[in-house]
Amino acid sequence: MPQKIAITGLGIISALGNTVATNKKALLNSKSGVGKLQKIESIHATTIKVGEVAFTNVEMEALLHLPQNHNYTRTALLGGMAALEAVKQAEINDISEGKTGFISATTVGGMDKTETHLKEFITNPESQKYISSHHAGDSTQKIADLLGITGFTTTVSTACSSAANAIMLGARLIKAGKLDRVIVGGTDALSKFTINGFKSLLLLSETDCKPFDANRNGLNLGEAAAYLVLESEAAAKGKNALAYLSGYGNANDAHHQTASSATGEGAFLAMKKALEIAGIAPSKIDYVNAHGTATPNNDLSESVALQRIFDNKIPGFSSTKPFTGHTLAAAGAVEAVFSVLALQENCMFPNLNFEAKMPETQLKPVVKLYKKELQNVLSNSFGFGGNCSSLVFSKA
């Protein structure tokens, strides 16, 4: 039997709420967190919808007891909030006991501060503290410091599959015996940079996003941070595992820098590898938390990949992005948390806003909260650069 990877803690902050409990409540009540952009000044504020975290930076600074004149960016603040919640749930008394690591994913890093201060870095000494917080590793290091982790620490950045890859690395390190315990996940704050980037790609919807719908017209961006505590069986002994991370896989679509292939080859291979590692047949998957961004390209490609891997017998599936928006580097971790919640609550979360099947595949996602005994959940995350990752979560 391969070593099991226990999940002993969850932490999340998203447009649905600032804790796991509030996120769960919103999911069970089919209540979306997507709305108007309020915390960033942008000319697109009235024409796009986003999933913003309710807390302001000032509120999070106070909750994290940060000193005056700190240089935490919003990405680091969100990450700190979620990572601390995850560690608390895992009831880790002494984090320096055993080999503990931290692996965080981000795409924007300190961009929220860089884009605000770029043109005053020379003239405004006050702003200069944000020069060193720009790079992606900075938020990771700050969160590791908040957690008191001095062991293996790194940052993954593979666009929208980043957190799934962080989770995968953590599992591999535990299996290899290099770590006993690792906190894995991702964090990304909303920024003008990403809003305008996706806007320029014509990928932003002006309405609530509609994944897998025939008339889907783009995504809603979101911000979030989410982390999971992974422990080896030995380290988790005596604790109640919330679920197990049983499979993981990454493959490259090798088709186009930003677009997914018509056959969904990368997605198909990632799911195939994840199922192989989990040692289960596709038919054992009870629910798929899909990537489902609601862009015309992704959802068709992912649908084709699902048809291929499940040989047209697709289990209940849904995209939870209409709840949170697409949270980029955090998405894989946000949806990992949701997958564990699905296993715990024995339910599939609805794919909000769905109306009509797409003509090419005729697939219909779960549209209402659906109660069913679940054993295994598959979660997909795909990103630019053809990066495709899948994770399998199994009931504790």
Added chain:
Amino acid sequence: MKPIYIHSAVCITAQDSFEDGIMVPLKTSEGKVQAKHPEYRDFIPPAAARRMAPAVKMGVAAASKALQKANVEQPDAIITGSGMGCMLDTEKFLNALIENKEEFLTPTAFIQSTHNTVGGQIALGLHCKAYNNTYVHGSLSFESTLFDAQLALQEGSATTVLAGCVDELGTEFVEYVRLKEQQETIPKQVPYGEGTAFFVLSQEVKEEGVILRGLQTFRTVSEDDITEKMLQFLRENQLETESIDAVFLGTTGDSYDGYYNVVSKSFLPKIVRIPFKEYSGDFYTCMGFAVWWAQYLLQEQCAPGYNCEPDVTPKYQNILIYTQEKGQNHSFILLSKT
């Protein structure tokens, strides 16, 4: 555990490293030095190269040459590291956004600003569907990459790994970084640089080859404790200081050089000490350059750019590389000749 062999190594920096030329110290008076770019047309179609920022061009070309040298068509994993990511396109998109007040933006720079652009482009060029990951952990980005490569080989998920790193200067943000550095009591004396290094790694035996023997990083260590950490690292790899034939040190001239002085004292005075950042310039992933240079010494038994005397007794058997960034993120890498 089976050893990990470096089957090929290719590097682009301000030195003539791509062509294995002679290494020449950079002028310290220069604030920043650009990479010596090779003829890209040998590795990338010109039309494609024109659309690529230096980081992408350098990375794709070095990766391509590394695969050629190792006679590998398809690696089982492509792992890259970058401290700052694709800075030039990041700056381009950011400035367009600010100047045009969020209007009339085209997506090209945004797309290419993504941190995994290099890893993605390599996969695209090779039609390689294998595992692909990118690490962006400041001055330990390359170490994270090597760490994952090591893990992939040891766990058996890959038999041949293409692992590398890249950082580009860009034009604007580096000036802010310099500005901040100049405010330090003793700022760095080496210029800021850019470059890439790519390696083909595998557990397949390479006769007369070089192995990646050890890799260890520490978040924080005091100057008092660094020697013990280094000795412990050597011991774990069955070596002592007397068996080290050359030491690469990340000296920059700033107030944290004390770490290097302390470490250096543990070694015999006669052995070679190479302050590699005085050659590459400083950037988050310049450890890739140090590893390239060290493997060259072990493989060829002489410095790049020189003709080696045949049949000489090997001068270099084990090389230690040590660097840190402002007293944090300490990293030791150990290479040995087989």
